[in-house]
Amino acid sequence: MAEENGGNGSSAPPGGAGGNGSSGRKTGVREQVTVLKETVQAKTKEQLEELKQPEKTQLYRSIFRVKHDAEPRNRALSVLSNVFFHLHPAKVNRDAVRYNFTWGMGGITFYLFIVLTFTGVLLMFYYHPSKVQAFRDILYLENDVPFGKLLRNMHRWAAHLMIIAVWLHMFRVFLTGSYKRPREFNWCVGVLLMVLTLLLSFTGYLLPDDQLGFWAVTVGTNMARATPLLGNEGPFGSLLGMTPYNDVRFALLGGSIVDANALLRAYIWHCIAIPLIAGIFMGVHFWRVRKDGGISGPAPIMLESEIKEEKGPRPVILKPSGMDQFQK
Amino acid sequence: MDWRQIWEVVSTPDNVPIVALLFLVPFYTWYAFRQAIANDQLIAIIGSDPGYAKSKYRKTQPWDPKWEREVHTWPYLMRMEFLVAIIITIILMVWSLTLNAPLEEPSNPNVTMNPAKAPWYFLGLQEMLVYFDPWIAGVIMPTLIIVGLMAVPYIDNNPLGNGYYTYRQRRFAIWTFLVGFIGLWVVMIVIGTFIRGPGWMWFWPGQTWDAERVDYAVNRNLDEVFGINGHWLAHLLPASSAPNAAIWARVIFGIFPLAIFFVLAGLLIHKICMMSEFSQKLYKRMSILQLVTMYTFLILMISLPVKILLRLVFTIKYIWVTPWFSI
Numbered sequence: 001m002a003e004e005n006g007g008n009g010s011s012a013p014p015g016g017a018g019g020n021g022s023s024g025r026k027t028g029v030r031e032q033v034t035v036l037k038e039t040v041q042a043k044t045k046e047q048l049e050e051l052k053q054p055e056k057t058q059l060y061r062s063i064f065r066v067k068h069d070a071e072p073r074n075r076a077l078s079v080l081s082n083v084f085f086h087l088h089p090a091k092v093n094r095d096a097v098r099y100n101f102t103w104g105m106g107g108i109t110f111y112l113f114i115v116l117t118f119t120g121v122l123l124m125f126y127y128h129p130s131k132v133q134a135f136r137d138i139l140y141l142e143n144d145v146p147f148g149k150l151l152r153n154m155h156r157w158a159a160h161l162m163i164i165a166v167w168l169h170m171f172r173v174f175l176t177g178s179y180k181r182p183r184e185f186n187w188c189v190g191v192l193l194m195v196l197t198l199l200l201s202f203t204g205y206l207l208p209d210d211q212l213g214f215w216a217v218t219v220g221t222n223m224a225r226a227t228p229l230l231g232n233e234g235p236f237g238s239l240l241g242m243t244p245y246n247d248v249r250f251a252l253l254g255g256s257i258v259d260a261n262a263l264l265r266a267y268i269w270h271c272i273a274i275p276l277i278a279g280i281f282m283g284v285h286f287w288r289v290r291k292d293g294g295i296s297g298p299a300p301i302m303l304e305s306e307i308k309e310e311k312g313p314r315p316v317i318l319k320p321s322g323m324d325q326f327q328k
Numbered sequence: 329m330d331w332r333q334i335w336e337v338v339s340t341p342d343n344v345p346i347v348a349l350l351f352l353v354p355f356y357t358w359y360a361f362r363q364a365i366a367n368d369q370l371i372a373i374i375g376s377d378p379g380y381a382k383s384k385y386r387k388t389q390p391w392d393p394k395w396e397r398e399v400h401t402w403p404y405l406m407r408m409e410f411l412v413a414i415i416i417t418i419i420l421m422v423w424s425l426t427l428n429a430p431l432e433e434p435s436n437p438n439v440t441m442n443p444a445k446a447p448w449y450f451l452g453l454q455e456m457l458v459y460f461d462p463w464i465a466g467v468i469m470p471t472l473i474i475v476g477l478m479a480v481p482y483i484d485n486n487p488l489g490n491g492y493y494t495y496r497q498r499r500f501a502i503w504t505f506l507v508g509f510i511g512l513w514v515v516m517i518v519i520g521t522f523i524r525g526p527g528w529m530w531f532w533p534g535q536t537w538d539a540e541r542v543d544y545a546v547n548r549n550l551d552e553v554f555g556i557n558g559h560w561l562a563h564l565l566p567a568s569s570a571p572n573a574a575i576w577a578r579v580i581f582g583i584f585p586l587a588i589f590f591v592l593a594g595l596l597i598h599k600i601c602m603m604s605e606f607s608q609k610l611y612k613r614m615s616i617l618q619l620v621t622m623y624t625f626l627i628l629m630i631s632l633p634v635k636i637l638l639r640l641v642f643t644i645k646y647i648w649v650t651p652w653f654s655i
């Protein structure tokens with residue numbers, strides 16, 4: 001039957017070879033096919049045409065929910081309805097988007113953290129934290145893995161850059177006085193983030209298991225021996241029964257020397273524990289930037305004559321939405 | 329002048345961040361101060377003309393009354409963020425393509441590296457090891473830095489300069505931070521990287537790092553300088569403990585220079601705090617707890633340059649020697 005209709009179904013004579021009742025059915029089918037053909041063609045054309053405006057498709061709308069035109073409402077919604085973007089407020093101080101106030105350093109630090117997570121995960125595919133394998137894995141990575149050298153270089157230089165960026169970020173936060181009320185606590189969160197950044201770098205230094213990392217970590221952890229009370233060579237350490245086999249250094253290294261256990265501990269701190277903790281603190285940090293009223297400035301300058309003498313306890317500054325009823 | 333040595337130190341891949349730091353820190357200091365000075369000028373203008381203060385947009389950024397105060401995050405902020413991300417990626421790519429991460433021989437506890445250096449960001453602490461025992465340089469100082477930084481917002485109760493660059497309104501705070509961050513942290517890192525060679529000895533730039541060099545330590549403790557030997561204390565003690573007189577005499581002696589240091593450093597800080605009328609006003613606003621905390625941290629901060637001076641200029645090792653620890 002397919003053959004019969006093939007090619008020029010529309011020009012086929014009515015009736016034809018079939019006969020006795022089945023011919024009527026045949027004509028019906030033929031007509032249906034014709035109609036179908038036309039509608040499919042028309043619809044395909046129409047729908048292909050629609051694809052030129054992908055933002056109208058159901059798929060697109062299910063993902064993005066709002067149009068991305070220059071309407072103020074949609075500009076706000078495109079930020080508010082995206083889980084990643086909504087870390088930002090819908091609108092910001094027009095002077096704060098210039099580079100010269102924040103130097104973008106907090107953002108750069110965060111971006112480097114993301115780069116490090118990405119390259120770090122890739123590096124983990126090629127790395128075994130054991131004394132036998134670690135150094136060979138690095139050699140393999142550098143010489144045989146496609147783009148392995150680039151991967152390792154990027155991870156290392158991004159780590160160094162992140163430390164510089166975090167210091168410069170702190171420097172600008174200090175110089176703009178952004179740690180002042182109400183941002184005191186976020187400054188403290190920041191200090192902890194800086195410590196975590198340094199520790200991340202330090203634990204990573206040992207992982208290639210080469211002379212550089214080995215001696216750097218040896219020098220670094222030797223200082224832990226001298227911890228007052230808790231180190232075997234520290235003041236009053238021996239009085240408390242500290243030996244090289246039970247002091248803080250032992251706890252850090254999982255042994256009395258930098259060896260297999262130290263490598264494993266460094267690996268777990270570096271790849272799991274510290275990134276996790278730092279990630280949580282970053283969440284708190286960003287949350288607080290918003291809750292403390294957004295970026296501190298550039299604020300209008302204030303004069304000495306405008307300082308108000310404080311009487312009684314300091315007023316509550318924050319008014320999170322929904323809390324109005326609780327304020328007097 | 330050993331240019332090869334200079335090149336070797338500067339071009340060591342892991343030292344490149346410090347070379348970058350040498351440029352970035354001065355650049356951003358200049359960049360911040362340029363804005364601070366502009367703001368300070370505006371403060372002076374507005375301060376002298378109350379009428380002007382009401383009408384003026386109090387920022388040095390360009391301003392037009394017709395403009396909106398706020399702009400949409402998308403696209404005005406986020407396009408900057410994406411741009412910065414792209415630039416950083418390009419910098420990283422170029423850096424990674426041109427310079428390889430270092431990889432030395434496999435680790436070997438029997439072959440010591442000379443000099444054995446901590447990672448560059450901890451070299452400030454390693455440099456402190458020259459001046460202080462490890463329990464101070466490696467444990468107490470880092471703790472003080474962290475706690476001291478976290479205490480900053482709770483000590484500094486100057487309400488001015490919140491959210492804009494200024495120097496005039498925050499002289500004391502800014503000087504303290506510059507001395508701490510640049511003087512006692514970045515400079516120490518630079519010294520630890522470029523100056524300290526084999527045996528952690530001092531090599532001027534251009535001097536060859538000679539692993540055979542030996543420095544004879546001529547350092548003495550302060551009590552030796554004063555000739556404390558416990559002679560007269562031995563007469564006061566019961567005969568059974570007389571042999572320990574020298575030790576006890578040192579313990580007692582050492583308390584004095586320390587106490588004198590604390591008093592002098594405290595006076596110095598007090599003097600600085602009283603320098604301007606405005607800082608006196610701020611001083612009066614501080615609570616006792618804030619004052620005590622501020623003095624403690626600042627005195628301990630000053631102790632580092634003082635100890636550096638004592639060691640490098642007067643070749644003094646310890647100030648206070650006790651059987652349990654020495655300072």
Ligand code: HEM
Pocket residue numbers: 102104105106107109110113166169170173176178179183186187188189190191192193194197282285289294295296297
């Ligand atoms: C992993 C480390 C860090 C990340 C990813 C980070 C990220 C950020 C970001 C993205 C901002 C928004 C404004 C800007 O970019 O400047 C910010 C603001 C802030 N950060 Fe950080 N930061 C880090 C470490 C620190 C440190 C070390 C400090 C201080 C010791 C600090 C204190 C602050 C404060 C007080 C603000 C609010 C500034 C303002 O309102 O002007 N942060 N941080």
